[in-house]
Amino acid sequence: MQEATEVHPDDEAIASGFAQLYEGLRRLTPRDGLSLTAASVLRRLERSGRQRLCDLCGPEGVTQPAMTQLVTRLEKDGLAERGSDPADGRVVIVSITDAGRAAVERRRARNAEALSEHLRALPTEDRAAILAALPAMERLSGLVAEQPQ
Amino acid sequence: MQEATEVHPDDEAIASGFAQLYEGLRRLTPRDGLSLTAASVLRRLERSGRQRLCDLCGPEGVTQPAMTQLVTRLEKDGLAERGSDPADGRVVIVSITDAGRAAVERRRARNAEALSEHLRALPTEDRAAILAALPAMERLSGLVAEQPQ
DNA sequence: GATACTTGTATAAGTCAGTGATATAGTTTC
DNA sequence: GAAACTATATCACTGACTTATACAAGTATC
Numbered sequence: 001m002q003e004a005t006e007v008h009p010d011d012e013a014i015a016s017g018f019a020q021l022y023e024g025l026r027r028l029t030p031r032d033g034l035s036l037t038a039a040s041v042l043r044r045l046e047r048s049g050r051q052r053l054c055d056l057c058g059p060e061g062v063t064q065p066a067m068t069q070l071v072t073r074l075e076k077d078g079l080a081e082r083g084s085d086p087a088d089g090r091v092v093i094v095s096i097t098d099a100g101r102a103a104v105e106r107r108r109a110r111n112a113e114a115l116s117e118h119l120r121a122l123p124t125e126d127r128a129a130i131l132a133a134l135p136a137m138e139r140l141s142g143l144v145a146e147q148p149q
Numbered sequence: 150m151q152e153a154t155e156v157h158p159d160d161e162a163i164a165s166g167f168a169q170l171y172e173g174l175r176r177l178t179p180r181d182g183l184s185l186t187a188a189s190v191l192r193r194l195e196r197s198g199r200q201r202l203c204d205l206c207g208p209e210g211v212t213q214p215a216m217t218q219l220v221t222r223l224e225k226d227g228l229a230e231r232g233s234d235p236a237d238g239r240v241v242i243v244s245i246t247d248a249g250r251a252a253v254e255r256r257r258a259r260n261a262e263a264l265s266e267h268l269r270a271l272p273t274e275d276r277a278a279i280l281a282a283l284p285a286m287e288r289l290s291g292l293v294a295e296q297p298q
Numbered sequence: 299g300a301t302a303c304t305t306g307t308a309t310a311a312g313t314c315a316g317t318g319a320t321a322t323a324g325t326t327t328c
Numbered sequence: 329g330a331a332a333c334t335a336t337a338t339c340a341c342t343g344a345c346t347t348a349t350a351c352a353a354g355t356a357t358c
Binding site for chain 1: 155156157160162163164166167169170171172174175176185189192210258260261262264265267268269270271274276278279280281283284285286288290293294
Binding site: 091 | 314315316317318319323324325
């Protein structure tokens with residue numbers, strides 16, 4: 001019944017460490033009225049620019065109706081805008097507004113502040129080790145984000 | 150209007166790297182019908198043993214009614230049980246069942262497998278750097294988890 | 299040991315963010 | 329230009345939270 005998992009013991013250690021970290025980060029996440037998905041979409045729009053509505057669904061891991069509703073909420077709050085594609089009348093081009101950018105920045109700052117509070121309590125070697133691993137973790141995040149589905 | 154934030158530039162880099170990682174991990178999280186909070190509570194019960202219902206609220210960052218409802222759902226799914234404290238008739242002692250333990254283990258395995266897929270694609274130095282930072286990140290998670298509110 | 303306060307859970311009503319099924323409008327294809 | 333396809337929207341529903349409140353068990357006071 002048990003599948004022969006091809007998972008390296010180190011990978012299990014990393015997965016378990018990340019899981020703990022994930023819980024911690026979840027606790028720190030500011031409650032500013034943005035859902036996880038909403039914040040993620042805004043960051044994506046800020047980072048990669050305007051996107052077709054449905055091109056956001058896959059990467060964000062939600063269905064198209066959910067994205068339609070999310071964009072509607074973001075639009076109502078003035079954080080994102082709907083535009084149209086002159087070449088194709090069906091599509092909706094979603095872009096972030098200045099207010100949206102500000103909200104992202106505010107959230108980022110609060111998040112950094114909350115985390116910083118704990119980082120300060122950490123021994124210097126620990127901070128150094130985390131800093132040293134940062135580029136590696138960013139490459140890892142990049143791989144995950146690229147993943148087809 | 151801008152608060153003088155006392156956040157070290159390194160901390161901002163770490164916060165931003167963690168935020169990216171967080172998004173990635175969120176994408177990898179298996180959809181097995183457990184909410185984030187549900188999975189977190191089960192892991193906590195597995196790790197720290199039976200707990201009074203309301204002792205779970207604070208650490209999980211949800212209100213008491215939410216915890217009551219969550220425990221009800223977990224109980225309905227056979228993943229957790231309500232017990233009583235002979236010394237105090239008001240309290241409910243929540244404990245994990247064997248099925249709950251199995252669910253946690255299944256989730257952990259799937260999560261490790263999904264992550265491992267990407268870790269394999271990473272250069273050896275990157276994996277080494279992440280491994281080296283693991284204890285530091287675990288200590289950090291510990292600090293966050295301990296936090297009063 | 300009855301009265302009043304406190305504490306631990308539960309219930310109720312409302313909201314928000316997701317789902318699948320389906321409708322609708324624009325595009326492509328033949 | 330009718331059929332098939334595609335992008336978005338709408339609908340009805342569910343899950344997981346919130347606040348406010350109820351209630352029952354414990355504690356303290358007199």
